[in-house]
Amino acid sequence: MQIRFLGGAREVGRSAILVNDRLLLDYGMQSGTPPQFPVDSVDPDAVVASHGHLDHVGLLPALLSGDRRPPIHWTPPTRDLTRLLATDTLKLQGMAPGDHHKWNDRGGRYDCPFTHTEVARLGEVSETHDYEESFDAAGHEVTFFNAGHIPGSAHVLVDDGDTRLLYTADFNTEDQRLLSGTTARPDADIVLCESTYADVTRPDRATVEEGFARSVTQTIHEGGTVVVPAFAIGRTQEAMLVCDAHDVPCYVDGMGVAVTRRFRETPGFLRDPDAFGRACGHARFVDASTRNGQRRRIAEKQTAIVTTAGMLAGGPAMTYVPAIAGNPQHKVAFTGYQVEGTPGRELLETGSAELDGRHRRVAAQVESHDFSAHADRDGLLSFLDEYRGSQVLVNHGDRCADFASELRGDGYDARAPELGADIRV
Structure with a gap:
């Protein structure tokens, strides 16, 4: 399996992972002026969105420019939230229907990542799925599992026939009033694991x-x-x-x-x-x-x-x-x-x-008051304990390399790919 890290590697924001040059997992943006987008260009056969946060789905409409129409697979809440976020992005950038760029208030100019036209196309390519309902995406068998992060958030299991990749995306192992913590631990050869709070232990x-x-x-x-x-x-x-x-x-x-x-x-x-x-x-x-x-x-x-x-x-x-x-x-x-x-x-x-x-x-x-919906250090370690025989790739964190090193010291086969890395596993 070939895995290319277009965003979210050794950083938090603009998550984007390309699998076998065909299947794109998330396509987010890092807010700011100007915003930061995933590196390099991409033209996937299909897209799978893990959950409806800006850093994971904020740039999805940009994939629908020109003649491109890759299907986007997600849960119903992720579909709804993505459209809401995209509309809000256009509003914040002062984009009216028909606009294609804006002058930023510091005198510079940058291209808006998408327009109202691309946002409207989200409905044309949307394919929704429930948890534990396998489906085909660009020749891969994909299954969503409840990640316990926000409503509709999903771990994404990708099987290309030879290798099973579990993309944890953002997840939480502790119950909230809104959601139960994730209990899903599907078999996987490779675990691409977030590490946002790898150095934090919270009270219950x-x-x-x-x-x-x-x-x-x-x-x-x-x-x-x-x-x-x-x-x-x-x-x-x-x-x-x-x-x-x-x-x-x-x-x-x-x-x-x-x-x-x-x-x-x-x-x-x-x-x-x-x-x-x-x-x-x-x-x-x-x-x-x-x-x-x-x-x-x-x-x-x-x-x-x-x-x-x-x-x-x-x-x-x-x-x-x-x-x-x-x-x-x-x-x-x-x-x-x-x-x-x-x-x-x-x-x-x-x-x-x-x-x-x-x-x-x-x-x-x-x-x-820390109401974070991410797993803390204890939650990450308890989750990964089920995958001691798997290869662990650490992403989505400010200290990915340090956490991967700690995991190796505990017997894991773990590493933290750099932004832009293209690896075969």
Whole structure:
């Protein structure tokens, strides 16, 4: 089996793996100005998408330019989320129907990776599959297994007749309220394993949840408001479920509202659809057309406000956080990792950040709760323990080579391919 690493090797972002020059696993982008895309050009016979996060599916519409129409295989939630993300990408770049490029605000010019035309074509090439339902893709037998990361996320097992490759993609071994942790361990000769949190050991989820609920409840009871910046996909819905379970009043704003609607349409991919329905009934959703003046009035209520963006890089959070910033009675409670260089990271470390174009000192309390949907070090090692006789290829992490070296020291046949590597296994 030939495996070519076009993205996601020794890095987090722009995941793209080409198998036997025919089958493409994921095709993501790394957000930024300009964004980063997978290396080299690619023209696959078929595409398999593991899950609906930007760094795994953000560039998929670009594969449908010109006469190219490779089928895209995914679960129903991944299909829905990919289209939602693509539409949001066009919106953020100021792309109107018929536009093919934009001037960036720093004076440069870069090509938009796709247009509304390519996004519309996603429906033409879509082929959806359930978990453990094998299908053919570019001459390979492919099977999805529940990865426990976000609704619809999948481990991807690829069998070319000689070799079985398990592409773990992003996964979680611990139960969340939204999803159960993955228990799938299909036989494989090669395991291409993510390593995002290979150096992190987290408290169990129940402990994290209790700490979050206790902190938010205390602030509300003392007359404060809690802004909960959260990623739209997965984290917003987990926060909703936690708020409902602990009777914390909450509003939900931003892209997470649309994502929540999509998840309600595919209940079979949720851990507990009834609990999810109750959480939706408990939350108050803010309409996308709501004006910032109304948002500032919501910020005056004693409540939790779950809102994008999770790292304060835009979205309604740019109204809510400034609205509570001057009062130490209020609180900003992050729910996920804050990447270096983001306003969220700066706020955590310094108590100030650039918010909506203005650098502000924040008097409100700031704290972080780790609701990550990735396996931590213990989860990765417990998962890989089932594959001691397989070859392990480590990707999707900031310290892939170090983790591969640690695995070799424990008896694994492990390595961390570099970006652009083309290997035969």
